[in-house]
Amino acid sequence: MDIRGIARPEIVAMKPYVSARGSAAADGILLNANEAPQPLVDDPRWRRLALNRYPAPQPARLKARLAGLYGVAESNVLLTRGSDEGIDLLTRVFCRPGLDAVVECTPCFGMYRIAATIQGAQVIDIPRLAGDGLRIDYPALLRAIEGQAGEQAGQRAEVRLVFLTSPNNPTGDLIKRPQLERVLKACEGRALLVLDEAYIEFCCAESASSLLGQYPQLVVLRTLSKAWAAAAVRCGALLADAEVIGLLQRVMAPYPLAATAVDAALQATSGDVINRQQGLLEAVREGRQDLLEFLATCGWVREIWAGEANFVLLRLADAAALVNWCAGHGIHIRDFSSQPQLAGCVRLSIGSAAEMAALKASLRAYGERT
Ligand SMILES: Cc1ncc(COP(=O)(O)O)c(C=O)c1O
Numbered sequence: 001m002d003i004r005g006i007a008r009p010e011i012v013a014m015k016p017y018v019s020a021r022g023s024a025a026a027d028g029i030l031l032n033a034n035e036a037p038q039p040l041v042d043d044p045r046w047r048r049l050a051l052n053r054y055p056a057p058q059p060a061r062l063k064a065r066l067a068g069l070y071g072v073a074e075s076n077v078l079l080t081r082g083s084d085e086g087i088d089l090l091t092r093v094f095c096r097p098g099l100d101a102v103v104e105c106t107p108c109f110g111m112y113r114i115a116a117t118i119q120g121a122q123v124i125d126i127p128r129l130a131g132d133g134l135r136i137d138y139p140a141l142l143r144a145i146e147g148q149a150g151e152q153a154g155q156r157a158e159v160r161l162v163f164l165t166s167p168n169n170p171t172g173d174l175i176k177r178p179q180l181e182r183v184l185k186a187c188e189g190r191a192l193l194v195l196d197e198a199y200i201e202f203c204c205a206e207s208a209s210s211l212l213g214q215y216p217q218l219v220v221l222r223t224l225s226k227a228w229a230a231a232a233v234r235c236g237a238l239l240a241d242a243e244v245i246g247l248l249q250r251v252m253a254p255y256p257l258a259a260t261a262v263d264a265a266l267q268a269t270s271g272d273v274i275n276r277q278q279g280l281l282e283a284v285r286e287g288r289q290d291l292l293e294f295l296a297t298c299g300w301v302r303e304i305w306a307g308e309a310n311f312v313l314l315r316l317a318d319a320a321a322l323v324n325w326c327a328g329h330g331i332h333i334r335d336f337s338s339q340p341q342l343a344g345c346v347r348l349s350i351g352s353a354a355e356m357a358a359l360k361a362s363l364r365a366y367g368e369r370t
Helices: 009-015 044-048 060-070 082-094 111-119 138-145 149-152 177-189 242-251 259-268 271-296 319-328 353-367
Strands: 077-081 100-104 122-125 158-165 190-197 219-223 236-239 301-305 311-315 345-349
Touching: 009 242, 060 077, 060 100, 060 236, 060 259, 077 082, 077 242, 082 111, 082 158, 082 219, 082 236, 082 242, 100 138, 111 122, 122 158, 122 177, 138 158, 149 236, 158 177, 177 190, 242 259, 271 301, 271 311, 271 353, 319 345
Parallel strands: 100 122, 100 158, 158 190, 190 219
Antiparallel strands: 077 236, 219 236, 301 311, 311 345
């Protein structure tokens, strides 16, 4: 597939910026980046991380670590400041303002629409099926990719990015392999399929990254923010064809990853943490199961999306009342009730055993309040 043919022509044509650390070795006498020769802070960590210097644009150790974890070649990894940055870069490189479109299936993660709107790209929404547990409407999705949705709207926008999320936020459902491959085939020659796997570690499903060699139109987003317990580090990985990665690097800031963040990301994914991660994943599964059993006893709950991630979505008569009630007990849950198809819905994240006990006590009291 001709990846360059679907990217913004001005990005393909431009001569990329070449930074000092991106182009030359970082040892020897460094007089090529207008830095200070030593840190002023007298702290061994500052010296160890050389915080007076610009960091490597794509630090080799971290790239090798994440390529190994995700089972892909290093040439297929772009380290990012979280998946949010990956979404932003993709939209800026592949969507021409006023001409191109992204497709999403709401309810879904809100940043796809934000990035597209900032870029001036049209958002084609393929609403999930209300009468069918909010499952994806695949026939409508395929029609949109193949161009019919844009034509119906009277304005022909070229679909360049299709955002899918597995497990989805906030419904928690997975995209099965046959459906994924059907959408990938529809994207061939036209668009990239961006599969956001922010929560994949919480479920038993296999990542789609093994399909990268077969489908150059596939982009997979992974993050350390969820199952790696490192949201503040702001580190993610965009897995894609090397051609896609090369184009994204043209618009990426020259030094996107702070040396402190890279150091923290290496710690967050080290051997002993991998063992501890199993404990977190088990605790989340148990916490979710326990919460679901509790919610099943709550007569005021109208609908539940158990999902496969570290949260549960539920519907009740008055979402705002529950959100305010919990806030009164110092517990913050997410109100989704203003979003299309989610009237009365709130999302509960799975926290520690003590946090879940406090949540259940608050929910119990909510049920007993009248
Ligand atoms: C589906 C999904 N993708 C991406 C993100 C953002 O990830 P990151 O912290 O890596 O930017 C979130 C955050 O909640 C999310 O729910």
